[in-house]
Amino acid sequence: MSRVFSGVQPTGNLHLGNYLGAIKNFVRLQENHECIYCVVDLHAITAWQSPPELSQNTREVAAAYLAAGVDPKRSVIFNQSAVTVHAELAWIFNCVARLGWLNRMTQFKEKAGKNRENASVGLYIYPSLMAADILAYRATHVPVGEDQKQHLELTRDIAQKFNYDFGTDFFPIVQPLIFDSAARVMSLRDGRRKMSKSDPSDNSRINITDDPDTIVRKIRRAKTDPEPVPDGSGTLGTPSTRPEAFNLLEVYAALGDFSKSEIMSEFGGRPFSEFKARLAEVAVETLGPLGDEMRRLMGDPSEIDRVLIEGAARAEHIARPILGDIYDIVGFLKTGSSFSEN
């Protein structure tokens, strides 16, 4: 059976893009795959995180998985730092990956910005850790948003180089799972930038835990233009000329599982205010219960911790023997206690 691995960083402000681009698909995938869903706290600290907020945000991502319908009996849910195989394998991959490969990563360039010299080394080698996350389980499939495609390519390059260098076919060549709808939800303030946790403007995103009034207000104020809703004919613009307008259509399609042609035939040519009112209704219908369930779960952190502890034990049980095989391939002696205990 195919094995899926994916994760979300506990960096706060979980938003509609994280839900539509990642978490909603996690729920679908567990129907016909063995799924491992991680809260990637090691990735999170590649940028500064306040320690109490990191703990809170880690539980919050786990709560979002559970509230959205990820079933902890079927799927493995855990936080990355709890399974040390991730960090151990990442070191081996740091010695496989080439500087030239990492230098090409656009996400590092974007996140480091102009102050590159001051970025953490962790941010630079983030893709090796991502490769370790996936390959520690020999996962075969990874759901990816547009923004993660390049990192997944690097995972494939690392797996191929490892296999070639050591004359093995140990690592599978991971396949991306790309979902059509809402692969990239854009900011409500600027349709050319992705909706992001780290955007300083809270009005740029809809947080999963926003209350209904806030959701309605943010959608009402979302940037559009004086033109009516596109009707698909092209005379009312295209995604490149009206990115904000088309983004809202994408969001509506993904939230309600509608096709874009259905939406355009219903709303095309009508004023945006009418469409926004309907979009706000659908957003509240979806996110309202999700946010309520997250708040309920967050009210009992010990229950979330119980799920994470159980998940970490299951993840360790899969990953530790795989790391043992990798140690054999590399030529490391398995004299450490973590191997004798398994």
Ligand code: AQP
């Ligand atoms: N705007 C988005 N549209 C669709 N999918 C998105 N994802 C993130 N933003 C969007 C998907 O959410 C998953 C988890 O992402 P992450 O925690 O690794 O964070 P990120 O990709 O760095 O983006 P964020 O959440 O906005 O954080 P910041 O502000 O730190 O960049 C991934 O599957 C991602 O594709």
